[in-house]
Amino acid sequence: MTRVDRGEADGGSGEALCDVSPNGPEPLPGVPGTCLVCGLVLASRRQRFCSPAHRQQGFRLRHAVSSEDLLATLARELRTKKQLTAQTVYECSGCGERLLGSWRCEDCNLMCRKLGLGGEAGDGILLVTELLGLE
Numbered sequence: 544m545t546r547v548d549r550g551e552a553d554g555g556s557g558e559a560l561c562d563v564s565p566n567g568p569e570p571l572p573g574v575p576g577t578c579l580v581c582g583l584v585l586a587s588r589r590q591r592f593c594s595p596a597h598r599q600q601g602f603r604l605r606h607a608v609s610s611e612d613l614l615a616t617l618a619r620e621l622r623t624k625k626q627l628t629a630q631t632v633y634e635c636s637g638c639g640e641r642l643l644g645s646w647r648c649e650d651c652n653l654m655c656r657k658l659g660l661g662g663e664a665g666d667g668i669l670l671v672t673e674l675l676g677l678e
Contacts, residue, residue: 632661641668
């Protein structure tokens with residue numbers, strides 16, 4: 544822990560202004576810490592995790608990629624390759640048919656609304672969010 548003190552030169556009393564720690568707040572003296580993953584009481588106050596597996600799980604949880612970030616990254620990569628429109632799913636407001644990469648329904652001759660990124664899968668056209676179970 545680093546203490547930030549007022550110097551005597553600026554007229555201060557030399558008392559501590561605040562306690563600063565690079566790893567966040569220090570545990571209270573005499574109070575044992577708990578594992579951040581499972582809540583198990585730890586032997587050392589400086590310890591954050593009870594095992595290397597929980598330390599790794601904590602790292603993965605802190606650095607997890609959200610589904611919105613994943614879709615934004617995918618859209619950005621397709622845009623740079625100039626393939627974003629070809630992988631966009633549209634739905635006709637008249638007949639409800641899904642189209643891949645086409646803005647206008649050939650049957651109804653109506654403009655379609657954009658649903659999101661997707662592709663052809665076996666029997667039809669699916670969205671990426673449907674494949675990943677995000678909706």
